[in-house]
Amino acid sequence: MKSFAKPLFFLICIFCVVSSNAQTQDSAGVSDTTFVNLKEYSKDFIYDMKYASEDNFLKAKVYDCAECFLRLKTVKALIEANKSFIKKGYKIKLYDCYRPLSIQKKMWEIVPNPEYVANPKKGSIHNRGGAVDISLVDASGKELDMGTSFDFFGIEASHNYSKFSKEIISNRKFLKNVMIKNGFQSFDSEWWHYNLKTGLKDKVSNQKWNCN
Ligand SMILES: [Zn+2]
Secondary structure, three states: OOEOHHHHHHHHHHHHHHOOOHHHOHHHOOOOOOEEEHHHOOOOOEEOOHHHOOOOOOOOOOOOOOOOEEEHHHHHHHHHHHHHHHHOOOEEEEEEOOOOHHHHHHHHHHOOOOOOOOOOOOOOHHHHOOEEEEEEEOOOOOEOOOOOOOOOOOHHHOOOOOOOOHHHHHHHHHHHHHHHHOOEEEEOOEEEEEEEHHHOOOOOOOOEOOOO
16 A cells, blocks of 8 residues: 655645745645645544544444545635634534545445445545545534434435424534535535535545554
């Protein structure tokens, strides 16, 4: 497997050098489509990376460590969305970010239903570094009630399912409204999934990140 480590280190360093001059940052060589580690850009996220544990529908730990890699433009948009949540007393909790194509294939073998898992032949936006699976926590770190758990494969996970309390519906709407304002689009059958609109056509990737 090819590793992210060396090119990533190099690119992050370029970013560090140019970040003091924000006007030239994008023209200085750090492309918005570069894969970066979210934690290098913000410490304000809560991590609950389900595929780095056995607490997922694969019942297997398929990531070596709990890192959130995304393309730089996805990171930027996600940080802006998180700032809006923080102003209101909440924070984004992350379940999944970039996902190698090989993991997508494993998921499709278990759940070959495009309403819940993207067909690896086409590739998911997760494989392109433009999708995140998220929820919200309040100031005490408690997760807001979204009606179902993450990766619940049933109609109750849909944005269109209306038989929930006002509180649950309002929690989902709050998450959705802020994400949409920051360049993301929702996915009808999964309340937790958001795609960066400008990331839909980026290339599918199958690199694994370095855990050191
Ligand atoms: Zn997702």
